[in-house]
Amino acid sequence: xxxxxxxFKDITQSFRSFLAIAMMFLVPILITGMFALLFGGGGDDDxxxxxxxxxxxxxxxxxxxxxxxxxxxxxxxxxxxxxxxxTTAESADAARSAVDDQLADAAVIIPADLSASxxxxxxxxEIEIYQDPTLTLGPGIVxxxxxxxxxxxxxxxxxxxxxxxxxxxxxxTLSREQIMEIITQYQLVFEDYTTQQxxxxxxxxxxxxxxxxGVAGILSMVMGGMMIFYAFFTATNAANSxxxxxxxxxxxxxxxxxxxxxxxxTGKLVAAAMMVFVxxxxxxxxxxxxxxxxxxxxxxxxxxxxxxxxGAVTFGLxxxxxxxxxKQASLIVGAGVTITGMLGMSSIFMLNSPNPSQTINTLSxxxxxxxxxxxxxxxxxxxxxxxALISLLGLLVYSLVMFTIGYKRFMKRFA
Amino acid sequence: xxxxxxAGKDLKQLFQNKQTILFILVMPVIFTILFGFMFGGTSGGxxxxxxxxxxxxxxxxxxxxxxxLDLIEVSTAIRPVLDEEQGENQLRAEVQDGHLPxxxxxxxxxxxxxxxxxxxxxxxxxxxxxxxxNLIIENEVRTAYNRMVNAALTAVFSQQAYQxxxxxASEIExxxxxxxxxxxxxxxxxxxxxxxxxxKANPVETDTAGNPLGENAFSQASPAMMAQFAIAGxxxxxxxxxxxxxxxxxxxxxxxxxxxxxILLGHYLAIFTMIFLQLIVLVLFGQFFLKLNYFGQxxxxxxxxxVTAMATGAMGLLIGALAKTSDQAVILSLTPMFIFxxxxxxxxxxxxxxxxxxAISKFTPVAWTMQGFKDVLIRGAGLAEVSQPxxxxxxxxxxxFALAVWRFRFEGE
Numbered sequence: 001x002x003x004x005x006x007x008f009k010d011i012t013q014s015f016r017s018f019l020a021i022a023m024m025f026l027v028p029i030l031i032t033g034m035f036a037l038l039f040g041g042g043g044d045d046d047x048x049x050x051x052x053x054x055x056x057x058x059x060x061x062x063x064x065x066x067x068x069x070x071x072x073x074x075x076x077x078x079x080x081x082x083x084x085x086x087t088t089a090e091s092a093d094a095a096r097s098a099v100d101d102q103l104a105d106a107a108v109i110i111p112a113d114l115s116a117s118x119x120x121x122x123x124x125x126e127i128e129i130y131q132d133p134t135l136t137l138g139p140g141i142v143x144x145x146x147x148x149x150x151x152x153x154x155x156x157x158x159x160x161x162x163x164x165x166x167x168x169x170x171x172x173t174l175s176r177e178q179i180m181e182i183i184t185q186y187q188l189v190f191e192d193y194t195t196q197q198x199x200x201x202x203x204x205x206x207x208x209x210x211x212x213x214g215v216a217g218i219l220s221m222v223m224g225g226m227m228i229f230y231a232f233f234t235a236t237n238a239a240n241s242x243x244x245x246x247x248x249x250x251x252x253x254x255x256x257x258x259x260x261x262x263x264x265x266t267g268k269l270v271a272a273a274m275m276v277f278v279x280x281x282x283x284x285x286x287x288x289x290x291x292x293x294x295x296x297x298x299x300x301x302x303x304x305x306x307x308x309x310x311g312a313v314t315f316g317l318x319x320x321x322x323x324x325x326x327k328q329a330s331l332i333v334g335a336g337v338t339i340t341g342m343l344g345m346s347s348i349f350m351l352n353s354p355n356p357s358q359t360i361n362t363l364s365x366x367x368x369x370x371x372x373x374x375x376x377x378x379x380x381x382x383x384x385x386x387x388a389l390i391s392l393l394g395l396l397v398y399s400l401v402m403f404t405i406g407y408k409r410f411m412k413r414f415a
Numbered sequence: 416x417x418x419x420x421x422a423g424k425d426l427k428q429l430f431q432n433k434q435t436i437l438f439i440l441v442m443p444v445i446f447t448i449l450f451g452f453m454f455g456g457t458s459g460g461x462x463x464x465x466x467x468x469x470x471x472x473x474x475x476x477x478x479x480x481x482x483x484l485d486l487i488e489v490s491t492a493i494r495p496v497l498d499e500e501q502g503e504n505q506l507r508a509e510v511q512d513g514h515l516p517x518x519x520x521x522x523x524x525x526x527x528x529x530x531x532x533x534x535x536x537x538x539x540x541x542x543x544x545x546x547x548x549n550l551i552i553e554n555e556v557r558t559a560y561n562r563m564v565n566a567a568l569t570a571v572f573s574q575q576a577y578q579x580x581x582x583x584a585s586e587i588e589x590x591x592x593x594x595x596x597x598x599x600x601x602x603x604x605x606x607x608x609x610x611x612x613x614x615k616a617n618p619v620e621t622d623t624a625g626n627p628l629g630e631n632a633f634s635q636a637s638p639a640m641m642a643q644f645a646i647a648g649x650x651x652x653x654x655x656x657x658x659x660x661x662x663x664x665x666x667x668x669x670x671x672x673x674x675x676x677x678i679l680l681g682h683y684l685a686i687f688t689m690i691f692l693q694l695i696v697l698v699l700f701g702q703f704f705l706k707l708n709y710f711g712q713x714x715x716x717x718x719x720x721x722v723t724a725m726a727t728g729a730m731g732l733l734i735g736a737l738a739k740t741s742d743q744a745v746i747l748s749l750t751p752m753f754i755f756x757x758x759x760x761x762x763x764x765x766x767x768x769x770x771x772x773x774a775i776s777k778f779t780p781v782a783w784t785m786q787g788f789k790d791v792l793i794r795g796a797g798l799a800e801v802s803q804p805x806x807x808x809x810x811x812x813x814x815x816f817a818l819a820v821w822r823f824r825f826e827g828e
Contacts, residue, residue, distance in 0.1 A: 017742065018742060018743075018746070019742040019745055019746060022746055027749070027753065030750070030753060030754075031753055031757065034753070034754065034757040034758065035757070037758075037771075037772060037775075038757065038758075038763060038767075038768045038769070038772050053766065053767075053768065053769055053770050053773060054770065096616070099616050100616050105766075114609065117608045117609060118608055118609070123608060124606060124607075124608060124609075124610065125608065125609050125610070126609075126610050126611070126612045127609065127610070127611050127612070128612050128613075128614060129611060129612070129613045129614070130614050130615075130616060131613060131614070131615055131616065132615075132616060133615040133616055133793045133794055134766075134789050134790070134793045134794065135766050136547055136764070136766065137546070137547055137550065137766050137767055138766060139613070140547070140550050140551065140554070141550070143554070143611060143613055144550070144553075144554040144557075146611050147554065147558060147611045148557070148558075148561070150607070150609040150610065150611050151558060151561055151562065151565075151607070152561075153608070153609050154603075154604075154607035154608045154609045154610075155561065155562070155565035157607075157608045157609075158565065158569065158600055158603035158604065158607065158608070159565060159568065159569040159572065159600070161603060162569050162573060162596055162599040162600050162603060163569060163572055163573040163576055163596075165599065166573050166577070166592065166595065166596060166599070167573070167576055167577060167580075170577060170580075170581075172576075172577065172580045172581070174576065178576070182572055182576065185572065186568055186569070186572060189532065189568055190561075190564060190565065190568060192534070193534055193561075193564045193568075199534055199535075199536065199537070199557075199560060199564075200536070200537055200538075200539060200553065200556065200557060200560065201536050201537070201538045201539070202538075202539050202541060202549075202553065203538055203539065203540045203541070204540070204541070204542075204543050205507040205508065205510045205511035205540055205541075205542065206507075206511075207507070327433070327434075330434060331433060331434060331437060334434060334437065334438070335437050335441070335442060338442065339442070339445060342446065342449060343449065346449070347512055347513040347514075348513075359452065360449070360452050361512070361513065361514050374512060377511065377512065378508075378511075381511055387508060
């Protein structure tokens, strides 16, 4: 009963603090909401796709033949209006200046000999893409479009050259009509191949086909990460009340009553567990209702809630057990929780990394937040049950170790 | 003189607090390194092959599937790594966890389908949230696929044209002819008639080891953490102002010969100096440890440091003016830190966000700090070229300072 009294007092005290409420609920929701805004999605529309910005492109056509005009028409066509805002420049220098002055993200410079290169054996021509060095995505899209175009034309030229060369070596001479026939046939069949959706199948790791990026996927990762981060913050802050009571001498007074140190520490742990539990449930419900996040199988999610509650509470006990006074404790709450939390969430930050670090990935499992994050990702993505259970088990093992060390240190301190 | 004395007292008080040191120096350094490594930074380490490693499961094991691998191998952005032991399920899990950028599966019967002019399907497994990485992988695999199709079709057409005139003496001769076609096409792709060449505007010479996009991975993380933790450092300063007001120290100061303006300027000078010193240390750290080129444009860098410290310092004064309690000081510091960092491009480059967000970002000082420093680091922009961020940050300084003066209360409640 005493344990419950202590827990109730701590919970009441915490829920009266605006800072505690803000850190438990408002900040994780604010950050997830901001990501929803960043990616132009959210709400309960789980089919919303990421709103890619339109890339301003300058194009200059110096080509004397038809090919340059075809390329200009292609990238100015309606097919790309959602991705590119194309403006024609008067010269190559003007196009480059527009990029230098940050008026355009990329400039496409079609060379004078583009068409000629296709009809002159051995000739080479270069389409230049001059891009803003601070950007990746927009110029990347432009490069993809131009490369597909130039490869299409290069491919037909190479095909004709190879066929002609092989037949010539075999003593067979092709007429101009035969060459044109080969080009026409090749282009028809090649177009069939490359425009077919079946040629490349883009899949999510779970095996489901994917044609575009969904906002809900990113938001679930961000909100999951924030939920874990702030659950550990709440628990550590709650455990800090042991030191607060010690410094305010209320702990000493409690120990003069018939309340044992075991009951006091257990009461504090129950309070922290209740707060983390409520926090997680509220954030899960909010994420589902406001952002349309599908958190995965309910029974697996239930196990996750239990595991993260235990993980966060024992982490708090463990971390605060190393602090001599409240000053040190606030350093642990501020820096310790932030650094371990960010490390645990590193896989989320690395999603758009061009070269995700394996070292950081491995290091993320050195902190309990890393196991919690991995478990939640596995549950959300419908991975096989053993994968998710292994991650949850990792978190529970961590909890056991942290509880043993933290509990022993506090018992020794209060003895 | 009194202003300087007050600023000196504030600075002494701030730097005596370990939490201030932690927030303004230790944490930004740790996070810059963490984020830099996350984005492929190696800080001068030797990387044998900085291209994105993409695992490949070759279920066909044919000459054609090998050709696809060879074609991916010539990519400058990705490198194929043939799976030999992990298996598909394990690799899919690695993609999901972000341990692996992508997985390519070449199906069984790939060569047979291409030879009979059917369309084989190559599967790319991607983490659906990794937008930029997916774009790179899809582009490179599609290019390799198209070139393979080109080779296969050319071989078929060449064979057909040959057979219209004469027949192959044997199946071996036919196969040799077919193989020769493929090899000639691949040779042709080494110097294609039309090529695409990407050039970057005024790139700054920098250490790009470990990043297939050819940038120093810290050129985003370093300014981002400087801008974010400059605001985080305001917690201590705002708490100090709240404490002075609540303990009626400010009221007592007003009984002396220092004016209200003097008190405000003294506090502002202290906050400005703290952030200025913080940014100087972080710039030095970026220059010498992260191999960023802040010193390439020393005047522009110094000007950006100064105006960023001025704008953030004015924000700190405003927070100190608005907060009535210590808790409020923390909330009022952390909230703009989260909002300005998120919307200003510190967490995610603004180019990945919608046009609406890009427009909104202009109303955050972090966006201008980021733009200014990134222009210096990546473009090599000089003082004149960063005038826009400088003016914008000066504008924020004026607005925040005016609001702080308007809302500042010297007496505690």
